[in-house]
Amino acid sequence: MKKRDLISKRVRDISPSGIRKFFDLLASMEDVISLGVGEPDFVTPWNIREAGIYSLEKGYTTYTSNYGLLELREELAHYLKARYGLDYDPQSELLITVGVSEGVDLAMRAILDPGDEILVHDPGYVSYMPCTILAGGIFVPVPTTIEDDFKVKAKDIERRITPRTKAILLGYPNNPTGAVMDREELVKIAEVAQRHNLLVISDEVYDRLVYGVEHTSLPSLPGMKERTILLSGFSKAYAMTGWRIGYAAAGEEIIEAMVKIHQYTMLCAPIMGQMAAIEALKTGGTQVEEMVAEYDKRRRIMVQGLNDIGLTCFEPRGAFYTFPSIKSTGLSSEDFAERLLLEDKVAVVPGSTFGQCGEGHVRCCYATSLAEIEEALERMGRFVKRHRSI
Amino acid sequence: MKEVFRILEQDARKTPQQIATMTGIPLAEVKKAIKKAEGDRTILKYKTLVNWDKLGEEQVWALIEVKVVPQRDVGFDAIAERIYRFPEARSVYLVSGTYDLAVTVVGSNMREVAAFVAQKLAPLESVQGTVTHFLLKRYKEDGEILGVEERPKRVPIMP
Ligand SMILES: Cc1ncc(COP(=O)(O)O)c(C=O)c1O
Numbered sequence: 001m002k003k004r005d006l007i008s009k010r011v012r013d014i015s016p017s018g019i020r021k022f023f024d025l026l027a028s029m030e031d032v033i034s035l036g037v038g039e040p041d042f043v044t045p046w047n048i049r050e051a052g053i054y055s056l057e058k059g060y061t062t063y064t065s066n067y068g069l070l071e072l073r074e075e076l077a078h079y080l081k082a083r084y085g086l087d088y089d090p091q092s093e094l095l096i097t098v099g100v101s102e103g104v105d106l107a108m109r110a111i112l113d114p115g116d117e118i119l120v121h122d123p124g125y126v127s128y129m130p131c132t133i134l135a136g137g138i139f140v141p142v143p144t145t146i147e148d149d150f151k152v153k154a155k156d157i158e159r160r161i162t163p164r165t166k167a168i169l170l171g172y173p174n175n176p177t178g179a180v181m182d183r184e185e186l187v188k189i190a191e192v193a194q195r196h197n198l199l200v201i202s203d204e205v206y207d208r209l210v211y212g213v214e215h216t217s218l219p220s221l222p223g224m225k226e227r228t229i230l231l232s233g234f235s236k237a238y239a240m241t242g243w244r245i246g247y248a249a250a251g252e253e254i255i256e257a258m259v260k261i262h263q264y265t266m267l268c269a270p271i272m273g274q275m276a277a278i279e280a281l282k283t284g285g286t287q288v289e290e291m292v293a294e295y296d297k298r299r300r301i302m303v304q305g306l307n308d309i310g311l312t313c314f315e316p317r318g319a320f321y322t323f324p325s326i327k328s329t330g331l332s333s334e335d336f337a338e339r340l341l342l343e344d345k346v347a348v349v350p351g352s353t354f355g356q357c358g359e360g361h362v363r364c365c366y367a368t369s370l371a372e373i374e375e376a377l378e379r380m381g382r383f384v385k386r387h388r389s390i
Numbered sequence: 391m392k393e394v395f396r397i398l399e400q401d402a403r404k405t406p407q408q409i410a411t412m413t414g415i416p417l418a419e420v421k422k423a424i425k426k427a428e429g430d431r432t433i434l435k436y437k438t439l440v441n442w443d444k445l446g447e448e449q450v451w452a453l454i455e456v457k458v459v460p461q462r463d464v465g466f467d468a469i470a471e472r473i474y475r476f477p478e479a480r481s482v483y484l485v486s487g488t489y490d491l492a493v494t495v496v497g498s499n500m501r502e503v504a505a506f507v508a509q510k511l512a513p514l515e516s517v518q519g520t521v522t523h524f525l526l527k528r529y530k531e532d533g534e535i536l537g538v539e540e541r542p543k544r545v546p547i548m549p
Contacts, residue, residue: 038548
């Protein structure tokens with residue numbers, strides 16, 4: 001069989017990830033400092049781990065309801081109410097997913113028909129485009145720029161609306177830029193969605209990781225709960241990436257559609273992770289705050305350090321990423337990342353991985369120890385000095 | 391401003407400049423606050439937590455429960471002072487419960503610690519009795535875990 005026939009057109013349509021080659025390079029190198037990770041460097045707080053262990057000891061090793069444990073959904077409903085004033089019925093409007101990753105996939109497949117367009121800010125998280133393609137939809141990037149601190153504008157979204165537009169996707173606080181949306185602009189986007197009868201998928205997995213600003217949860221805006229699929233999870237806030245627990249919150253009809261897919265493709269999220277997530281919601285509040293305070297210190301050191309070595313960097317207010325401009329080197333983001341790795345042994349992610357508008361930038365994650373951040377900045381300083389083009 | 395001291399408590403080698411960047415507090419204010427704290431004994435001293443086991447240094451630690459008779463007017467303070475002035479006493483706490491003072495003592499061997507208890511501590515007039523617990527193994531000290539904790543590696547590049 002020829003390869004062309006072996007693999008479906010849909011999968012072939014997904015372009016291979018540009019960072020594959022970095023895996024190979026990294027595997028052969030030592031003493032590399034990585035600013036390329038996409039997860040907390042904290043271990044899950046002990047009380048949450050302990051709850052997971054205890055659930056195993058007690059023999060919780062079964063499937064759960066397709067929707068997830070009712071107790072977790074109830075805790076979640078309380079949490080969303082207390083935090084954002086959101087009212088979701090734990091029986092029918094909440095679904096526990098295997099990370100936000102599954103949530104994105106389910107949301108796309110639940111709402112997109114072949115040829116339906118979805119508007120997504122560029123740059124954005126890497127899974128949005130492939131999930132759109134796999135769902136048969138058409139991915140329409142909406143450019144954002146450093147001049148606007150990479151916040152997407154309502155008017156730029158509205159300009160790209162066609163009769164086939166079905167939804168807007170927002171992923172803020174943003175990976176890779178660290179941008180956080182202002183409430184005023186979100187209100188305008190909400191108005192656009194209502195005016196054109198669009199759904200909004202809001203990936204708020206970094207909602208807790210904001211520094212000196214407030215995160216506005218999209219469905220909390222007037223009239224938005226009905227048309228929003230809120231996706232979030234435990235990976236980032238509670239340092240629980242490996243537990244694979246996320247959730248979707250939306251109107252009953254949409255959740256039912258998502259459960260329809262989830263029950264056949266995933267059945268349910270792992271019970272051990274769900275038990276740990278209950279503990280996280282019950283007692284994890286202060287620990288999140290402590291981790292956020294720690295990230296904030298590193299964020300300031302990194303932003304200052306990058307600007308000092310000539311990689312201009314706007315101040316990111318969320319997630320754990322900085323997104324400095326590499327213009328001063330004249331290198332493409334892939335070249336920059338590859339050479340920096342080979343010559344000075346620091347791993348960063350090329351901005352182009354996250355969309356065309358990410359070109360000219362690299363993503364540096366500060367979810368790593370201060371000592372490593374400082375050493376990485378020193379190495380990057382040497383690198384930039386050698387490659388300064390202007 | 392408390393944040394300045396939290397940072398220093400974690401790592402006394404952080405410079406005022408680094409602390410200023412980390413907190414967003416102006417450098418001059420950070421310097422002033424540290425200077426003032428050094429002056430008024432808010433900062434007692436800067437020291438290093440050493441894992442002496444690694445250096446092959448024999449150290450014997452003991453936790454000593456001391457039962458005392460409080461004295462008129464000065465309560466436990468006078469006897470506590472008698473004890474904390476000995477350099478062998480690393481820490482001295484007044485505690486609630488079945489005894490009164492908790493004293494940690496360090497020596498280079500058991501004999502030395504025993505001698506301190508027998509000759510210095512126990513004979514004190516208001517000391518009614520002592521119970522000595524020798525430490526067998528230290529797992530965690532000042533919030534730091536002493537053994538090598540194996541940390542699973544993260545995937546170095548993850549978008
Ligand atoms: C914006 C964004 N959404 C979703 C995810 C996936 O998170 P989860 O671990 O919940 O699947 C990530 C992980 O990096 C992310 O950055």
